[in-house]
Amino acid sequence: MKLYTFITTATFLSLLLLTFASTAHAKIGLTVDPSLVKIQIKPGKAITKAFTVENNSDTQKQIVVRLIPFEKADSNGNPIIDIKSNSSWLKYFAISNTNIKFEEPFTIEPNSKEQIILSLSIPETANIEDIYATLLFSTYENTLPSQSKGTIVSASIGANLLVTITSELNPKTILKIDTIKITSPHLKIGRKIFSDSLTTLTYQLFVSNTGNHVTETKGTTSISKNDIVLSVQKLLPQHVISKSNRQLLNSDGTQDFTFKPNTLSFGWHSIKTNIKTESTNSNNSTDIFIFPLKILLGLLLVLFLLKTILKFSKEKS
Amino acid sequence: MFTNKIYQIKPKFCKHLILLSILSLFFAKDAFADNLTSPSYDIKMGTINITGGSKSSASYTLNDTVGQTAQGEFNSAGFTVKAGFQYVLDPNPFSFTISDIDLDYGSLVPGTPSTLTNILTITTGGAYGYTVKAIEDHSLKLISDTDTIPDTSCDLATPCTVSDATPWTDNGRYGFGYNANGTDADPEFVNNTYYRPFPIQGTDQPATVMTKNIPTANSSVTVTYKVNISGSQAAGTYQNGIQYLAIPSF
Numbered sequence: 001m002k003l004y005t006f007i008t009t010a011t012f013l014s015l016l017l018l019t020f021a022s023t024a025h026a027k028i029g030l031t032v033d034p035s036l037v038k039i040q041i042k043p044g045k046a047i048t049k050a051f052t053v054e055n056n057s058d059t060q061k062q063i064v065v066r067l068i069p070f071e072k073a074d075s076n077g078n079p080i081i082d083i084k085s086n087s088s089w090l091k092y093f094a095i096s097n098t099n100i101k102f103e104e105p106f107t108i109e110p111n112s113k114e115q116i117i118l119s120l121s122i123p124e125t126a127n128i129e130d131i132y133a134t135l136l137f138s139t140y141e142n143t144l145p146s147q148s149k150g151t152i153v154s155a156s157i158g159a160n161l162l163v164t165i166t167s168e169l170n171p172k173t174i175l176k177i178d179t180i181k182i183t184s185p186h187l188k189i190g191r192k193i194f195s196d197s198l199t200t201l202t203y204q205l206f207v208s209n210t211g212n213h214v215t216e217t218k219g220t221t222s223i224s225k226n227d228i229v230l231s232v233q234k235l236l237p238q239h240v241i242s243k244s245n246r247q248l249l250n251s252d253g254t255q256d257f258t259f260k261p262n263t264l265s266f267g268w269h270s271i272k273t274n275i276k277t278e279s280t281n282s283n284n285s286t287d288i289f290i291f292p293l294k295i296l297l298g299l300l301l302v303l304f305l306l307k308t309i310l311k312f313s314k315e316k317s
Numbered sequence: 318m319f320t321n322k323i324y325q326i327k328p329k330f331c332k333h334l335i336l337l338s339i340l341s342l343f344f345a346k347d348a349f350a351d352n353l354t355s356p357s358y359d360i361k362m363g364t365i366n367i368t369g370g371s372k373s374s375a376s377y378t379l380n381d382t383v384g385q386t387a388q389g390e391f392n393s394a395g396f397t398v399k400a401g402f403q404y405v406l407d408p409n410p411f412s413f414t415i416s417d418i419d420l421d422y423g424s425l426v427p428g429t430p431s432t433l434t435n436i437l438t439i440t441t442g443g444a445y446g447y448t449v450k451a452i453e454d455h456s457l458k459l460i461s462d463t464d465t466i467p468d469t470s471c472d473l474a475t476p477c478t479v480s481d482a483t484p485w486t487d488n489g490r491y492g493f494g495y496n497a498n499g500t501d502a503d504p505e506f507v508n509n510t511y512y513r514p515f516p517i518q519g520t521d522q523p524a525t526v527m528t529k530n531i532p533t534a535n536s537s538v539t540v541t542y543k544v545n546i547s548g549s550q551a552a553g554t555y556q557n558g559i560q561y562l563a564i565p566s567f
Contacts, residue, residue, distance in 0.1 A: 025415060025419070025435075026418050026419050027417060028415045028416075028418050029366075030412065031412040031414075033321045033408060033410035033411070033442075034410075035442060036567050037400045038398075038399040038400075039396060039398050040391065040392075040396060041396035042395040042396065045394075047398065054412075073567070076447045076530035077446065077530075078566045083562070106555075138560070149422070149555070150433075151556070152418065152556065152557075153417070153560075153561065154416075154561070155415055155433065156560060157411065157563050157564075158560075158562065159565070160565065162567060167398065169388050236404055236445070237404055238445065241504055249530075254531060255531075258485075268541060305545055
């Protein structure tokens with residue numbers, strides 16, 4: 001009887017476990033570190049850099065590593081990549097791990113890391129130019145399992161490389177503050193901009209790099225009146241690759257720069273932005289007329305109402 | 318009686334101590350080999366830069382050179398390296414998870430859509446933002462044949478494309494597509510009735526599913542996959558593969 005009870009209980013528990021196991025969802029988790037490497041390197045020189053990729057899943061994963069070149073990015077610094085793109089300078093790169101090669105799968109155990117040693121060797125005769133690439137780690141299935149039904153999902157995670165081949169440190173770049181975009185309510189008449197003193201002035205900044213090398217922006221944006229600085233905000237240093245635009249962020253990491261004028265502010269104010277890169281400076285100034293529009297309109301409305309009330313009172317009497 | 322012993326130390330001894338300290342600064346340097354081999358790595362490069370201090374492990378960890386000005390480093394080594402993001406202090410690395418990778422739509426009934434979901438989660442670490450893009454290898458295809466369930470074009474009145482999501486509410490419209498819902502989801506997905514087909518490898522470029530342009534931690538989007546078949550769809554097991562690419566911004 002006791003044996004019978006034991007067998008029954010064991011069978012029941014096993015079935016219960018199998019049920020839970022079959023409903024557990026397979027997942028993927030990948031981590032890469034660092035996610036950005038910026039290199040300036042002379043022709044004829046070589047360097048190696050280690051990247052760590054981690055499999056955060058509960059199962060072993062086959063991973064393939066590839067280097068995907070890119071030339072463009074959007075205004076938020078996201079590379080525009082074509083996973084099939086190629087470039088002649090890809091041969092400057094190699095993986096030094098003895099058991100890991102580009103485009104060949106390797107295994108990472110569950111909840112484990114692998115260190116990838118990426119080497120970069122620039123020939124003496126290499127062009128002075130920038131090369132940009134994303135080091136992409138992808139989960140790999142040789143073929144879809146024949147017994148699988150529906151959709152099999154795979155993941156890739158990337159790290160960006162911004163490389164400047166140069167014979168001098170911080171080669172010259174051409175950076176312009178393209179646009180100051182006012183996003184708070186305002187009035188524009190021709191080139192003149194008008195804003196109300198009760199409205200917090202909000203604006204966004206955009207820069208363009210028309211030079212041949214990536215640069216990092218550092219600087220400030222300020223509001224001044226009659227050369228008296230009323231407010232200063234720091235810019236978050238950001239990379240702008242060659243021939244691209246970038247929206248600047250303030251030091252909090254947000255897109256908007258703000259200024260709260262005094263309630264009775266009246267007169268021309270200047271939005272001044274100064275950017276320093278490693279090799280150049282860039283400045284821009286936009287004037288805006290701030291005045292108490294809502295207060296004036298309110299006063300006019302009150303006067304009109306008073307006049308109407310007085311007129312009505314006179315007529316009645 | 319208390320005696321202050323410091324005043325009893327001889328001046329000559331102090332001079333020797335100072336001299337020894339200065340000399341130790343000149344001689345206490347680590348020597349680094351240029352050719353490193355191990356069962357795991359064979360590094361043939363002429364110059365390897367390692368930060369000061371001991372960095373020992375089964376594998377070699379190479380970090381940025383420190384201790385010189387950038388100009389000094391560039392002149393002596395021929396390069397400078399900056400890794401990571403200096404201005405956003407976050408110890409977490411860039412990470413990406415997908416909650417469910419095996420999506421079995423089960424037995425499909427013509428005219429009755431089947432939906433499944435999974436969750437994509439990103440942590441940017443120090444990166445200023447990210448994008449996650451998606452691409453499929455092909456439409457849902459019969460394993461044993463060439464029959465496919467076509468990618469959706471959504472409702473007839475407002476057709477969707479790989480970049481434009483539109484409502485797909487008509488159960489008489491067949492195909493396979495997806496919706497993305499979350500704070501960082503592509504704004505094309507106005508609400509959970511908006512779908513679009515996955516771009517196809519070799520034909521289209523990957524489409525953005527979620528993106529953000531500021532640092533974020535554990536930002537999630539729920540992707541809903543929808544399949545609806547007609548009565549004339551060939552019976553059998555259909556499958557395809559979808560790849561999600563998570564790229565940090567720089």
